[in-house]
Amino acid sequence: MKKKSTFGSMMRKGAALCLSLTLMGSLLAACSKGDGDSSAEKRVLRIGFVYSSPDNEQYLRQLYTDGYELLHPELDIQIVGAVNYDDMRFQEQEEGKPNTQPDPYKNLTEMLNGKNPVDVVVLDSNSSYLKRLVQDNMLKQLDPLIQENEFDIEDFVPAVIDGIKEAGDNSIYALTPTFNSSALYYNKKIFTDMGVAPPTDDMMWEDVLAKAKLVSKGEGAKRTFGLSFGRWGGDPFWDMQNSYLPALQLKVYDDKGEKMTVNSPQWAKVFTTMSSIYKEKIVPTSQDINSGMDEPGNGKRVFNPYQGDLFINGRVAMTIGGYDYVTELTRAKDQNAKNSKIPSVDWDVVTMPQHTDNPGIGGNVYLSSLMGINAKASNSEDAWNFIAFNNGKEWAKLKSRSMYEMVSRKSMLKLREGQDFNIEAFYKLKPVPPSSTDxxxxxxxxxxxxxxxxxxxxxxxxxxxxxxxxxxxxxxxxxxxxxxxxxxxxxxxxxxxxxxxxxxxxxxxx
Structure with missing residues (x-):
């Protein structure tokens, strides 16, 4: 009964907060518009997404437009999707025929060039689409607007701006308020105990793998591995594809999908290097992870909410993980202080290893919400104001509370109370350039x-x-x-x- 009462209290507080915000929005609108005619026709701002549906429109509004709309009641914000999820979901499969899929880019261009084109397009981390839209002259260059409005671009993380410029032929055609990235986490205690210097920023793959070999030891369920390509390990081939290969940009087949490109010296080097660390058990496989799930003892399974996560359990010296892993490691530390049975690890993080053939490039950097202005926008002024708002410092301050993605503004990338780690490791390197293959x-x-x-x-x-x-x-x-x-x-x-x-x-x- 108490739980129900608490929930009701939370709902009442939420309703009160919404009412307060609504009133604040009305006041702000009144201040900005004076005693103007409230019945005046609203300006329309159309915002397009690659994928949408009636079901997720409210989610998109909460994520992108509610805050802006609150301060701009004179606007009617419309959400448009190039591809409707429902059309894909309810498509009837004809027996003996392949299920036809929509062409997202074709639909995207139609959304930009149609009779009622959108003003803003949000690309949701697909920088390859950004590159194609720029090449097809479908987006408005933002550099002049940035200069004209004295919009602070210097505060943006260089990796974010570099990634955007890479897709825009060294010009800015979109901005993103957030991004995601991976880095190399390491166990401080393992390196101290083994007398090996821990990894540092800007290391090459060869050096990281050499360190991994030095700190690998033991047998069976007690073995300590030097490196893992993710929290849970997995198939060696896909580990290689997802973590080691992206920055090399090696292709399996050509851009037309007509000829294999794997029989090359570059692929041979990758196969030789990667296979050796599995042969020498420097990296755990799924079998290694599963073998340690049941600890020896009295025949009972030992309580461990992090079974399978070898890094938190102190059996992996280094692991590749996203920014969201910080939250899990912090949670493990907090719970360990309450219950010593829950494993925890003393850790820090450095930049992703780099390839000597492509230095300065780190894999797994995703530009989360790329926002651009349609070259044929009928309301480009409000479109720019919307983008400037979502990429401004005030909004970044609110977004910085997220535990799963990072804000693009350096001034808002700060450690939370009690945290102490190398946060720059997540944004020091440039993202992998968009692939030429569609x-x-x-x-x-x-x-x-x-x-x-x-x-x-x-x-x-x-x-x-x-x-x-x-x-x-x-x-x-x-x-x-x-x-x-x-x-x-x-x-x-x-x-x-x-x-x-x-x-x-x-x-x-x-």
Whole structure:
């Protein structure tokens, strides 16, 4: 009963807060408009998203427009989606035919060029779309507006501005209030106990892997691993794809999806380097993680809410994680102070390892909400004011409370009370430039094309197990992959059949 009363109290407080904010908005509007005619027709500001639906419009409004609309009652803000989730959800599948998917970029351009075009477009971390829209002259360059309005751009994190300029041919065509990033977390105690200097910012992959080998020790469920590519470990092939390869920008097949590109010296170096750290058990596999789930003792499972997270359990010296992992590590520390059975770790963080062939570039930097102005906007003035508001210092101060993403303004990137870690590690490096390959178009026009990628998964595992050499594995990947690409080219709507002995990989049937 007490719980219900508390909930009711919270609801009443929330209602009171909403009423107060509404009244504040009315007062602000009155101050700005004086005794003008309240019945005057509202100006319309249309804001477009790549994906939307009636169900999630309220969420988008809460995230992007409610704060602005509160201060601008003279505006009628309309939400538009290039692709409607409901159209995809309720699409009827015709027997024997592939399920057709909408072309997001085509729909996006129609939303920008149609009879009633949107004024603002929000791209939701897809910087490849930003690059294409700039190349197709569909966005308004923001540099003149930034200068004319003396909008403070110097306070933005360099990595964010660099990523935006990379997509805009060294000009600014969009701004984002938030971004996400990954960094390299490390266990201070492991390095101290082993007498090995901990990792630092701006290290190369070769040096990080060398340190990982130095601090790996032990056997079985008691082994300490030097590095993991994520909290939970996983398949070696996908670990490599998601963490090691992005900054190298190596491709599996060409931009047309007609020829494999894996049989190359660059891929050979990757296979050799990555397979060696799995062979030497420098990096844990899913089997290693599962083997330590039940601790020896009296036959009972030991209480541990972080089972499977080897870094928090002190069995991994370094791990790659996103900014949101800070929240989990802080929570573990707080709970450990209350109950010593809950594991905790003394940690810090440094920049993602870099490749000598591509220094200064860090993988896994996502520009969360890229906002640009349609070149054909009918209300470009309000469009700029909306973007300036969402990317201003006042709004960044509120957004900085988030525990799952970072604000783009340096002045608002501050440690919370009780925290002490190298926060700059998350934004010191430049993001990976947009790829020249339109992967969404390839997946749409050639369903199943990624089956050519999946073949590498089994072959890489065979290299790790010593069943194949890197040279032979890459040749086989090239041959089998080219066969799949040819079948897809000859028969794009063909059906998929499993390859014998590998249920996770499929090929096209004639």
């Amino acid at each position: 992967t969404e178009k390839l997946y749409r026009e050639k369903p199943g094309i990624d089956e050519a990628r999946y073949i590498g998964q089994q072959l890489f595992q065979e290299v790790i197990e010593g069943k194949k050499t890197t040279e032979n594995a890459l040749k086989e990947w090239e041959t089998k992959g080219n066969a799949i690409l040819k079948k897809i080219k000859d028969n794009p709507n063909g059906t998929l059949n499993p390859i014998e002995g590998n249920v996770s990989t499929q090929v096209y049937a004639e």
